[in-house]
Amino acid sequence: MKKLFYSQKAAPYVFVLPFVLTVLLFWIGPVFKGILLSFQDTMKNQWVGLSNYQRIMGDRIFWIAVKNSVKYTFFTLLLLIPFPMLFAVLLNSHLMKRPNLFKSIYFLPALTSVVVAGTVFRLMFGESDQALMNQLIGLFGAAPIKWLKRGDTGFFALLLLCCWRWTGVNIMYFLAGIQSIPQELYEAADIDGASKWQQFRQITIPLVKPTTIYVLTISIYAGLSMFLESFMLWKGNNSPNYIGMTIVGYLYRQGIEKRAMGYACAVGIVLLILVMVVNLIQLKVNGTFDSEEA
Template sequence: MLKKFFYSQKIAPYVFILPFVITVLLFWVAPISNGVLLSFQDVLKDEWVGTKNYSRLLSDKNFFKAIFNSVKYMIGTLVLLIPFPMLFASLLNSKLMKRSGLFKSIYFLPALTSVVVAGTIFRLMFGEASSSLANQVIGLFGASPIKWLKGVNTSYFALLLIACWRWTGVNILYFLAGLQSIPTDLYEAASIDGASKWQQFKKISVPLIKPTTVYVLTISIYAGLSMFLESYMVFKGNNSPNNIGLTIVGYLYRQGIEKRAMGYACAVGLILLVVVMLINLVQLKITGTFDKEEK
């Protein structure tokens, strides 16, 4: 009877998707539901506070600064980590490029490096001493040493540099996979018609790798808004000068772990979830992804 049950054509599909459903319920639906409930409570006092945690968010300047820093960081990574990896991938995909496999390995290597190690190295690179690498470089041009991690723009530059160093190679591989799925006949026909390499890239490559671009854009938005460990390691903790390195996840960590205000931290986490979803829904609508699905 049991064998007949599992071999049934009506039951089998549900058996196959059961592990996925259980995973979603245990690791997605349950934590979010629990987080929603906790966001209306004061966990330490074990009492229901209603919308008090959300009202507190609206009057907390550090919360809005954390959102501003995260959005600013996300925009910077989108500007740098989409067009440039796309161009580099096109160069690697070119027939004129020799030893492309070696370059792929070199570009991807930083992604294998621990964030802790990378953050520590970059903190030393952008140190205040005149002997730090960044100050030595600007010293070659006659500039005085800079306190890189105490300035808004200079610390922002340092964080973006880490992002570019770690993720350029990953995005190159994404775009390279998309480019290699394009039939070479299209490029040959365009070349016969007299199209230049730039025209081929603009009129053939960019439109046909749109699904890859949308995917990279989506994960980059999430990665930008959820950045925390890089900032934590660069500033040697979660307390940067004037909160110039405070991100929304760092603010959540400060409230939930450091101050043990779990209810308030859950409210912050839910706001982050809503912000990420809204931004991604807007970009999916702008890029026409929803329209294609409707058709």
């Protein structure tokens, strides 16, 4: 007994046990159950083989949802990685006055609830000529726009909500990464006559790469599984012509609203595969799987 307690071999397993248990119970279990359900029709209580998956292939709305989610993910990556990194560098430089104030301001939106933020954005982007955004473009002489009824403007509102909310969080990640870079490197570069831009290119970007990969990975996942923002912006799952329909939104519609749990699970499995494939490719390209010699 004593041996077991003091065993160097057993200790690591004991330490990782809580995590393993959680994953098994709340991840592997449900995924497995979901895979089984995706071959069933829960309304009729029967096994239907691959027919749920066949239906997905020909389901126009599902593909609209995929397109929306992918488009959304792409633009969030495009906006939410370079800009927060830049802001983090600025916040970290001595030129910046009152950096802590700005840090708090940037981070504040992340503390608000999406439900509240979505509702406020919905009213800001209202159709009426008194809605904030319509007043704003009215200053430039433009006519009121039905923001949330058009594909492009609706997408803009969604993206703005996302950037407003997540910029601060990503800045925090990058700040942490940047601050862990040894100051000597910059000093040495300074002595060698490197410009600030060269220092940023040659020192900061390569050395915050682990942070970048982390942010990239969670952003891909977050982008592809986005739901609540769209749900709140359009006050429910019904955006005109599905301009706000996302993959998870479609899963919610099928599983919860229409009670077709089997079909919803099939949608979920497809989402899982999609996220896995994209992230595996991304991690492979970034060399995360290579042995840690470098």
